[in-house]
Amino acid sequence: MAVVKRILCLANSRKKSGRCVAGREALDNVPGPWIRPVSTRPNKEISKDERQYRDGSDPQVLDIIDIPFIQHQPYGCQTENWLLDANNRWTKVGQVGWVELLRYVENPATLWTNTRSTNKGENDEILQADADALQNSLFLIHVPSLKLRVFKSTDDLGNPKRRVQADFMYRNIRYALWVTDPVIERDYMDRIDDTYDLGESCLTVSLGEPFRKQNGEWCRYKLVAAVIQRESVKP
Structure with missing residues (x-):
């Protein structure tokens, strides 16, 4: 069963043939721990299909996103890694500005x-x-x-x-x-x-x-x- 976590997106960066997305958990707009969605690929990058919203658009830095995960999957110093549930779409629920980002x-x-x-x-x-x-x-x-x-x-x-x-x-x-x-x-x-x-x-x-x-x-x-x-x- 998927576990949905809400994050403030703080990276959607280039990585091999996909992207490395990462953000801090946002619970009632309170900064939480870092979360990095990862795939089962050798380099753990996220494909376009896996990360896009229902309308086909790509997540942007400063978006607040609900993301479904299967389980926590740390790897060495990358303790923030969570295995993505690729069968469910991501949902944008908001966006922050500079003051909130700080x-x-x-x-x-x-x-x-x-x-x-x-x-x-x-x-x-x-x-x-x-x-x-x-x-x-x-x-x-x-x-x-x-x-x-x-x-x-x-x-x-x-x-x-x-x-x-x-x-x-x-x-x-x-x-x-x-x-x-x-x-x-x-x-x-x-x-x-x-x-x-x-x-x-x-x-x-x-x-x-x-x-x-x-x-x-x-x-x-x-x-x-x-x-x-x-x-x-x-x-």
Whole structure:
């Protein structure tokens, strides 16, 4: 029997052939724990058919959604994972603005551990063994200033690729993390390579799936799964 949970959607990000949707439970508009719907696929991504509303539209960040689940299914540090009941549709029941969004913001001392950086990133990598010891894989943070950098970078397989990177300070620590928010990617990939100042924003930061690097190490990367710019959201 399906268990329906109501969440505030805080990510609908790009992942393999589908999406990674995540949000915090919203009970009487009180912020609750994180929930990440997952499928039975090897990489747990959610397909378009599985996540769409009855009218065929796609969930948007800041939607309040009722989602049916089968059971809690944690995986390593991704303790927020719940197995989706793919036989039932999702239902949009509302949407929030900036003021209400700020109630869901968290204030961790740091974004997990900050001991490793990739060639083009900053504090963006965690060894798999260290990540597995963590208790969570999602945060919603507020930053007074955010820069997006669009440039060509060599990916983990050695292929040159244009990408969007979020560059920001959080608690006096600099982070440069790849963006997987498809709305932001679509917008800024259509622009010239440059650095863009978005100002005050909220960010959903996530630990991605385990990835084996060319040197054989297994790691998880910190990713910006959603960029919520204050100027783009209703009050």
